[in-house]
Amino acid sequence: MNSQTSTGTMLDNTKAHELDSLFKPRSIAIIGASSKELSIGNVIIKNLVHYNYTGKIYPINLKEPEIRNIKAYPTIFDVPDEIDLAHIIIPSKFVPQIIEDCGKKGIKSVIINSAGFSEMGEEGMALQDAFLAKAKEYGVRIFGPNCQGIINADPQFNAYCDFTFTFPKPGSISIVALSGGVGAFIMQSLFDLDIGMRMYASNGNACDISISEVVTYYGEDEGTKAIILYTEGFRNPREFMDVAQKVAKQKPILAMKSGRTEEGAKAAASHTGSLAGVDIATELIFEKIGILSFDNEEEMCQAAMAFSTQPIPRGNKVGIITNTGGPAVIATDELIRCGLQLPTLSARAIQTLKETQLPEASIGNPIDVVATGGAIHFKSALDVLMDEEQIDCIYINFVTAPFTDTDEVARAIVAVNNMKRKPIVCNFMTNMSMERYQATAKILKDGGVPCYSFPTTAAKALGSLYKFHKIQSRNIGETKIFPDIDRAKVEEIIARTGINKHDTNGNLSSSGDGAFLPSADVYEILAAYGIAVADWRIVSTTDEALKAAVEIGFPVVIKAEAKAIVHKSDMGGVAINLKNEEEVTAAIGKMKLKLSSSTDLQFLVQKFLPGGRELIVGVAAQPDLEPLIMFGLGGVFVEVLKDVVFKLSPLTELEANEMLTSIKSSKLLDGVRGQKGVNKASVIDIILRVSQLVNDFPQIQEMDLNPIMAFEDRTIAVDARIKI
């Protein structure tokens, strides 16, 4: 029994997964197989054959006895064997029936290449709903529709279930792309870089199998060392966060989200028909769960090359070896921009280099072994950097000087690279049309040295490895939960507003455009969550106002309160720095005159707190996602300089702290030009309490604490609004 259990455990990695029928099919039916060259139903069969698919291929065609010399069957029911996966390439109106057939035949997964569904409006949507119902009924998993398909380059399968034209060598990078066009050129780029690929998936309308599910599958796949993800947004961001967070802890996810400009988002909407508007949430998701985000797909592919062979550096200290001057200058600039540092070498290292390098070599960091330097000089420099405690990674410029044995140099680099002690990237400057240097390139390539053609490109790739180290070593910790809050109180206030209607699943139902809560409610909610607010009273008369002002202590602010009053300042509804009873009386008098049309007119009397640093904390609810929290300095910093930072709630202390340090005007919080610094702990406390409040109450659509006054000893909100 013991030995059996043990075997069972060992086999765990190969245990069947629901998506195995998609990515590791033992047999594939092509429903809509065609003898017409260049048609999708023909190209897919051609690709499967060309790629040496290891399973069985069953073309399905009513009339043809064989297609591309492979026996064809009139229907799937005529296939004498079990079918794991079916491609569907028939007009959309026939698809619901075919899915039912697939279900009856026991097919586990289908790839619907056909278009004509949700991307084509209501009629298509109805068809999609119809086949999905059948799929659910029979337990068939759907990939697509309106999609390319999948590829598994594992030689065990060689499953090229796609109509594209790039035939990758087996490798360790897996790709998942919302757009087939982008997925295809990323695959092509890995091919051009000669780094191979593991699996590929582009799922079009993604009506069933989602990007999240594919990412999970790649995460569990031992052969996948890194994942490349392209998207224009997520249909179900929460699901993605949940699964990708786990995967990102195991292996690097390199991602690009496009549609970052308004025009780009518009272009995205026009081709997917489902997403619109610039969403910053996707970037914030990437940041929160530790995904490496790129805004340039070429850089992403170049980085993937480094990830496919190199270890992750343990820190940001880089040593440079070069055999030419200028490219080292360019590389240095870029490495520094990526946050790396060039430490000076130890005395011992300098001594060794002096003994081993040519007299004209430049000893330091960079180490310039000069163009006449050969393998022994590269080797010595590499050994020195490998032994230097404070060096975490190595950047090499290697120009194939005609007067050196470049093969020998390449072998020296490979020997050190093989030890996998520290990551190495190489800017290899050569003429690949010359056989002599093709040989050198092959040595580097076979030795797993990532080679680039430009110093900046190589430096950026090393920068990405380092960035992943930073991501991995950033433990954001757990969401801060304050026990000293009065949740029931807030529930009661919100219930009182009468517009918080929940459906039976606990989700907030649509409540029109929402409404701003009265100030008294707002301040009570803040108080219930321990958010300090300048002392306040709501009053109706001048006498009450005077009494309130005396209780609170002068100076005070008075703000008019009435349903019709939205922009108080513009309407003459705010009077600040009222120092005595006369001023309060005068202010109330003026407001009563100006705002006499509001029959529900009341006044908020509040402590006036001048002299602090103005801050702002804002909240915006997101569909299908936790609210975004914004932080920044108030006044011109937010209004003119837009110097604010967003994060996805719920926040941890580390994240709240990062908000303070990541705004450009961060130093102002430390105090400058005679103004004292603010009490950062109390600012962080407010941010975290707001985060908890809006996560406890998803009914809150918008919330602003603006301004918050931050002082040396405390931080107090002096104005706030909440929209439900």
Added chain:
Amino acid sequence: MNSQTSTGTMLDNTKAHELDSLFKPRSIAIIGASSKELSIGNVIIKNLVHYNYTGKIYPINLKEPEIRNIKAYPTIFDVPDEIDLAHIIIPSKFVPQIIEDCGKKGIKSVIINSAGFSEMGEEGMALQDAFLAKAKEYGVRIFGPNCQGIINADPQFNAYCDFTFTFPKPGSISIVALSGGVGAFIMQSLFDLDIGMRMYASNGNACDISISEVVTYYGEDEGTKAIILYTEGFRNPREFMDVAQKVAKQKPILAMKSGRTEEGAKAAASHTGSLAGVDIATELIFEKIGILSFDNEEEMCQAAMAFSTQPIPRGNKVGIITNTGGPAVIATDELIRCGLQLPTLSARAIQTLKETQLPEASIGNPIDVVATGGAIHFKSALDVLMDEEQIDCIYINFVTAPFTDTDEVARAIVAVNNMKRKPIVCNFMTNMSMERYQATAKILKDGGVPCYSFPTTAAKALGSLYKFHKIQSRNIGETKIFPDIDRAKVEEIIARTGINKHDTNGNLSSSGDGAFLPSADVYEILAAYGIAVADWRIVSTTDEALKAAVEIGFPVVIKAEAKAIVHKSDMGGVAINLKNEEEVTAAIGKMKLKLSSSTDLQFLVQKFLPGGRELIVGVAAQPDLEPLIMFGLGGVFVEVLKDVVFKLSPLTELEANEMLTSIKSSKLLDGVRGQKGVNKASVIDIILRVSQLVNDFPQIQEMDLNPIMAFEDRTIAVDARIKI
């Protein structure tokens, strides 16, 4: 006679240029030719032969009768022919003698490949001086030393006077690079992009023939359509500005300056031995004279490909044609980031597209002809964009869908491209290892369509074309010269300071660390140049101060003045907002007590001007270049946010205006949150007057107007210092 004159004029373009002997040599001697394979003296001969050099090759070697099957001569005097150009590849100590020999032989240019000169310290410097003296004596022009050499790919010459390993096809881009390593990989990159090259030069220590001279030569060369320049700074920036300015008006100069980070500058200094420190001046020179600046060498080469075949767009409106969705989204994002816009198409265009495109096509901008779209669909889309008045340039995504005739599509694109009406770039997504698509690529390539492998890359290249349009259409105008200034007055003040000693050439001689002028001198200088200053008096006693304050009008500021007092505020030497005589008396009393050790104590009484917007204008002198002018908002904007802009003086009105608009906090000048906007004309006036002052008086090493108070109606400096 007439016809002869006319012929003379027609021959102007081919008239002899001093550098023709370098770039168009009819005969080349290799002094230090070697029969040793892989030695520089052998590789250069090999390269000349391999590249089919059209002139005569004379290896010079004391012992060998022939080298690489070419007759060798013991000395240059034994060569029976005239020699245009000599390579020198012998130990540095023999070089001065050889240069004399070259002079005697009548050789016009030499390329000194040998190292061991100024880059190697004093001894090498002495050798360099020695051979330069000989060169001057005999009128020999020197290229190098310690350099690669030149290449002229014009088939008339095929002069490969270099030891590198890339053999370019003839093209229209010429390269000049401070670093041979960088020059070589740029040349290789153009080779890999298959766009050919015109001329190449990398001049190492550049002791005689400078980058400026080479740029001038390229400027006059009709075959050069665009110039690529790499540098780490300029030895003689004024010379460069003068010549490059003229060239940049004729043809695009694409430039990259490295050593932008401190560490990069250090690396640059270590390999050139001549430059150090981060200079921002080079970038400002590029900006001022209209050079396209890059911080990524790969992007620069990719842009060069577009410049080599495409016209410059007349505006920023781009039309996109795509046959795949996602890549159009990525391209849109990047095009927008580059400042391009996607206009909506005219009703007529939409109508035409509806009639000509497939039903599933997406009609708009981008135009998605979909993957099944063929040549007629691309052609119709291209025609529509060519005819659209408001479209200035065209971006194409072309994925080689297996089910289309991609050659036909390519031919359709080429047909439109051949008209050269609007620039076109193409992101061509294909598998170049497949013969079928190689053919398609060749059609595009031969048709002069710049093709890229990534949407972002293609978009950036189009962005560069547009950026050059912007540069070309930006007429900065002439330097503003104010007539209402009193130059003699400033001369007198500076003469009075006694530290402005000029050498016989009119250059300012070193005067130690310089010194700050007394406030009275500073304010008089400003007044002489019409720069408004808050009314002021210098006084010695309390009585005088009171009299001055009454004259000026309260409130006033009082600042202590004494040689030993540098940081007035820190030493209690500043009192602001003094509203009456008592406050003035008290302030003076306090300062006298605190600063009693200064026997030369005086007081500056100045009008206090609160409530304006604080600005700062600064000046920093540059070695061998006009001073830099800095502008920004004062206070935290300069101190914390570093939101300042630099420009190279002398300034034009347009440039001064650009300074106001290019700071991030620019909007604050328009007035926000109740504060009124400033009078921009008066701010520009001050900037321009400062520019004129510091250009009239290069003795001024530093100058700060900080703060300047800007109001709705006027702008007045309230504190200033000048260092001579």
